[in-house]
Amino acid sequence: MKTELFLISLLVINVKSDFCLPSVTTVSGSRAGKVFCADQLIFEDNFDTLDLSIWQHEHTLTGGGNYEFQYYCNNRSNSYVEDGVLHIKPTLLADEKGEAFLSSATMQIYGGTPTDQCTNPNHNGCSRTGTPDNIINPIKSARIRTFESFAFKYGKVEVRAKIPAGDWLWPAIWLMPKYYQYSRWPASGEIDIMESRGNRDLINKATGENIGSKLVGSTLHFGPNSNFNRYRLAHFEASLSEGFNAEFHNYQLSWTPDGITYSIDDEVIGAVQPTHGGFWQYGDLNKTNLENPWRGGTKMAPFDQEFFLIINLAVGGMSYFPDDVINPGGKPWSNKAHSGATDFWKGREQWLPTWKEDGSYHFLVDYVKIWSV
Numbered sequence: 001m002k003t004e005l006f007l008i009s010l011l012v013i014n015v016k017s018d019f020c021l022p023s024v025t026t027v028s029g030s031r032a033g034k035v036f037c038a039d040q041l042i043f044e045d046n047f048d049t050l051d052l053s054i055w056q057h058e059h060t061l062t063g064g065g066n067y068e069f070q071y072y073c074n075n076r077s078n079s080y081v082e083d084g085v086l087h088i089k090p091t092l093l094a095d096e097k098g099e100a101f102l103s104s105a106t107m108q109i110y111g112g113t114p115t116d117q118c119t120n121p122n123h124n125g126c127s128r129t130g131t132p133d134n135i136i137n138p139i140k141s142a143r144i145r146t147f148e149s150f151a152f153k154y155g156k157v158e159v160r161a162k163i164p165a166g167d168w169l170w171p172a173i174w175l176m177p178k179y180y181q182y183s184r185w186p187a188s189g190e191i192d193i194m195e196s197r198g199n200r201d202l203i204n205k206a207t208g209e210n211i212g213s214k215l216v217g218s219t220l221h222f223g224p225n226s227n228f229n230r231y232r233l234a235h236f237e238a239s240l241s242e243g244f245n246a247e248f249h250n251y252q253l254s255w256t257p258d259g260i261t262y263s264i265d266d267e268v269i270g271a272v273q274p275t276h277g278g279f280w281q282y283g284d285l286n287k288t289n290l291e292n293p294w295r296g297g298t299k300m301a302p303f304d305q306e307f308f309l310i311i312n313l314a315v316g317g318m319s320y321f322p323d324d325v326i327n328p329g330g331k332p333w334s335n336k337a338h339s340g341a342t343d344f345w346k347g348r349e350q351w352l353p354t355w356k357e358d359g360s361y362h363f364l365v366d367y368v369k370i371w372s373v
Contacts, residue, residue, distance in 0.1 A: 236270025
């Protein structure tokens with residue numbers, strides 16, 4: 001009898017080990033597998049090295065979509081691996097080019113090889129001439145992406161990271177659509193897994209809340225055009241008294257055909273589960289006279305297409321850091337001024353000392369893992 005029970009148990013174990021629940025996840029790219037089951041690890045980087053066949057660097061002076069003050073480049077001074085951890089480190093362009101360069105030179109970054117070609121020409125992103133009122137982006141930093149190597153639709157993402165501490169630093173982990181199936185941003189969506197501000201003591205005047213490194217946010221951007229971006233209906237925040245810069249945390253995303261859930265260290269901070277009316281109804285866009293760009297998609301549209309991963313460290317800009325804040329030493333520029341980058345640079349005695357030599361102003365990433373669903 002014991003022998004029969006043992007054989008039955010062994011058979012059950014073998015059946016379970018061979019069992020494959022079909023996955024709804026799709027993938028593409030040079031590092032994408034073709035066949036997988038649900039709950040299978042389909043992407044992993046533990047940063048034993050900085051593998052440029054996985055991560056493509058953006059190379060542009062565009063300043064993101066918010067006229068930020070950084071120049072994204074492929075340089076080991078700004079992105080490198082040390083002891084199994086990815087570092088994204090901001091540096092000063094003037095240290096390399098001289099301060100006069102910022103306000104008088106023309107910087108062209110068109111490039112001639114795949115690794116140094118300009119990746120975004122918008123807003124003079126490939127060629128920029130500095131003037132005293134509008135200097136060349138004074139900070140060098142990095143933004144890496146898996147656009148060529150790995151994109152996916154539906155899955156579970158976990159990124160273990162430690163955000164930087166330093167005034168006006170803006171770390172982010174996010175997803176963008178590989179193909180703009182439903183038209184330009186935000187019609188094809190954006191999935192922000194984590195973003196934060198590096199200021200240790202940045203206080204919202206109206207609420208008294210610390211909106212710096214003690215706060216992180218997760219957001220979905222969606223809408224037929226930028227004027228009808230309904231991100232406020234899908235924005236979630238988490239706060240931590242000691243600050244998210246104090247240690248590593250797991251930033252997590254669960255993305256299925258039924259909805260999107262954000263978590264930090266396995267604790268849910270927010271979720272969106274659209275009904276049959278999809279994100280058009282979720283965003284109250286059915287009450288407008290606009291055309292629905294997602295009418296041919298599923299209820300998850302625009303989040304029913306493949307997206308790729310981005311990790312970056314931005315600096316400043318003309319929107320993410322409000323003017324109406326309390327910060328030690330103040331804020332050296334106004335979001336309404338045309339001289340934002342110049343004013344930021346002139347005010348470096350306020351923010352540069354907060355980028356401490358102990359390396360706490362580096363954005364650190366321990367690993368990235370993605371599972372199928």
